[in-house]
Amino acid sequence: MRPRRLDGRVALVTGASSGIGAAAAARLAAAGARVFLTGRDPERLAAAAAATGGTPIPCDLTDPDQTAALAARVLETAGRVDILVNNAGQGWAGPLTEMTDAGIQALVAANLTAPMLLSRAVLPGMLARGGGHLGFVGSIAGRLGVREEAVYAGTKAGLSVFADSLRQETAGRGVVVTELVPAVVDTPFFARRGRPYPRRRPRPVSPEQAAAALLAGMFGGRAEVCLPRWMYLPIAVRATLPTTYRRLADRYG
Ligand SMILES: NC(=O)c1ccc[n+]([C@@H]2O[C@H](COP(=O)([O-])OP(=O)(O)OC[C@H]3O[C@@H](n4cnc5c(N)ncnc54)[C@H](OP(=O)(O)O)[C@@H]3O)[C@@H](O)[C@H]2O)c1
Known part of the structure; x- marks a missing residue:
């Protein structure tokens, strides 16, 4: 499903230089939105921006000053x-004891602090206009926990509860808050984190499918979208039968 026409709307997409973010930026631009794309790699970002007709703004979201400057620049340029x-996020896989302090701080800053800072920056305008869409790309890791991905899973769990809480805070004021909960998406994510995806199931979906699911959820007013849909099942089992779920997780990983 394509988002409805978005002419005159201004969109900011983080992690738009690659994967799900690049696909989301392309869809938003195709629907008529004025799109600002951000990422770290200037060349890939420029290519993604050129492909969408959007505006690239390089930014390292682990740096709160750069994150604040990004929000300020988009608001100054577009007014809204x-x-x-x-969407931007980075992974890390391995035992917690092998993670550096800097590595932990980078994951928390990029995956959790930056979305909070950006949401706070754009929310006053959305509330004043009585409308807006906040999309969050979480992860099944943040709903279930994953062995040797404790910090990554923790950032995504925090993101999920942040989105839920913000939805409650803004209820009835025109702001739609949506979380995409993907399992596995065929992007450079796994190569970049240094460990390939180790399983056969769930099967990877394309970044285009993930972006389409996210935007359909956002413009359909949905609180969350699991991808694939059967991922609702382990989430429900963990919520309702936590002891059974943990036994299964210990056994099957
Ligand atoms: N792929 C999966 O299986 C999967 C599953 C569940 C959830 N997710 C989530 O989906 C989101 C998108 O990931 P993807 O799969 O599309 O991976 P990807 O292709 O590696 O893209 C990640 C994007 O995030 C950006 N990014 C990472 N760290 C950043 C930082 N410190 N500052 C600014 N930008 C940063 C990257 O920018 P540069 O490349 O320019 O640095 C890139 O544009 C992430 O939040 C990820 O956790 C992915």
Whole structure:
């Protein structure tokens, strides 16, 4: 499903230089939105921006000053942000004891602090206009926990509860808060984190499918979208039968 026409709307997409974010930026631009794309790699970001006709703004979201400057620049340039897609994220896999302090801090800053800072920056305008869309790309890891991905899973769990809480805070004021909960998406994510995806199931979906699911959820007013849909099942089992779930997780990983 394509988002409805978005002419005149301003969108900011983080992690738009690659994967899900690049696909989301392309869809938003195709629907008529004025899109600002951000990422770290200037060349890939420029290519993604050129492909969408959007505006690239390089930014390292582990740096709160750069994150604040990004929000300020988009708001100054466009005067508003109607659609914020908090998609950027980085992974790390391995035992917690092998993670550096800097590595932990980078994951928390990029995956959790930056979406909070950006949401706070754009929310006053959305509330004043009585409308806006905040999209968050979470992860099944944040709902279930994953062995040797404790910090990554922790950031995504925090993001999920942040989104839920913000939805309650803004209820009835025109702001739609949506979380995409993907399992596995065929992007450079796994190569970049240094450990390939180790399983056969769930099967990877394309970044285009993930972006389409996110935007359909956002413009359909949905609180959360699991991808694939059967991922609702382990989430429900963990919520209702936690002891059974943990036994199964210990056994099957
Ligand atoms: N792929 C999966 O299986 C999967 C599953 C569940 C959830 N997710 C989530 O989906 C989101 C998008 O990931 P993806 O799969 O599309 O991976 P990807 O292709 O590696 O893209 C990640 C994007 O995030 C950006 N990014 C990472 N760290 C950043 C930082 N410190 N500052 C600014 N930008 C940063 C990257 O920018 P540069 O490349 O320019 O640095 C890139 O644009 C992430 O939040 C990820 O956790 C992915």
